[in-house]
Amino acid sequence: MDGETASLDQLILKALPCPVLVVDTGGILIYLNSASERELGVKKEEVISRPLTESLYQGKKFDHRGRYSSALIETLETGREFSLRLEEIKTALYIVPKVFLVDTSILRNQDGGVLGACAIYHNFLRDRRLLKETVMNRLTTVSEQFETIYAFAEAIGARDQYTMGHSEKVAEYARLIAEALGLSEKDVDLAYICGIVHDVGKIGVPENILNKPGALTAQEFKQITSHPEKGAAILSHISWLEHVVPVVLAHHERYDGRGYPQGLRGEEIPLLSRILAVADAFDAMTSDRSYRKALPVPVAIDELKRHAGGQFDPRVVEAFMRILGEYKE
C-alpha cells in the first residue's frame, strides 16, 4: 500500500463517528479509531496491545448465557462474520452497558492469510434507523410505528432535556431487567418501548411546574401526578400501542399499594410497570437535576434494596441488582 493511500485510509477511519476495532490472531487489540475512545470511554494507551477481552469485557470471554461477549472475538475464533449483531459493552461512561450493533469481518492480507479480525460498532440508541431495523421489525412489520415512538420522545425532549435522556436510560435499564427476568423477546422489546414513552403525559403538564425547584402546592402536585393518565390517554389513540397503555398508566403505582393513580398493589400492577418503577427510580437518583446533585450509585442501590417489598417489587430489584453486580468494576 503506498503512503498516500494509507494516510487516506487513516483519515477515513479517524473521521468515522462509529468505533472501529481491530484485533490480531491472538485477540490483541492492534488498532482503534478516535471514535472508539469517545464512544467506549477508553484511552488508547491503556487498551492498545492488550487482549480485547480484558480491556472491554472484564476478562469474560463468554457472558452469563454462555455466548461470546465479543462478536469480534467470536469472528476471530469461529470465522463467523456478523452483520448488525446486538452487543453490550460496559463502558466507563454508564453503569449498565451500552448497546451496539456490530459488523465484523476477518481481516486478510493480499495473499488471503488471516491477520486478525475487525469490527465497526453502531450506537444502538443514537442510530435510530438501525433501531428500526432490529427491535421494531421484531415487534411489528410497519415501520412508521418506530417514528411514532421517537416523535413522542422528541416531543418530550423538546420541553425537558432531562426527560429525553432519562427516557432512553430507563428504556435501556427496563430492557435489561426484562431480559434478566427471563421474559420473552417480545416483552423485552416492549419494556424498551414503554421506557421511551413512559413520561409522554408530561407534555400535558406546564413547564414551570415540571421544573419547579421548591415545594409543590397541592394543585401543582395533582397536575404532575396526572401524567400517567395523560400519557395513557395520548397513547391509547394508537392501536398498535394497546399493550403499552396499561404499563404507562401504572408506572407510578407502588408495590405496597401507596402509589397512583389507582393505588394498585403487588401483582395487580403489570409486571412491566413494576420494572419501569425500579428503572425510573434508579435513573432519577443517579442523575444530576437542576435542584440537586446525583446520588452516588452505591447509595442509590441501597435505597432500592431498602424499598424492595415496599415501594418496589423485590423480584425486580433483585434482578436489577444482578445486572448491576455483573457490570460492577
Ligand SMILES: [Fe+2]
Ligand atoms: Fe413518570
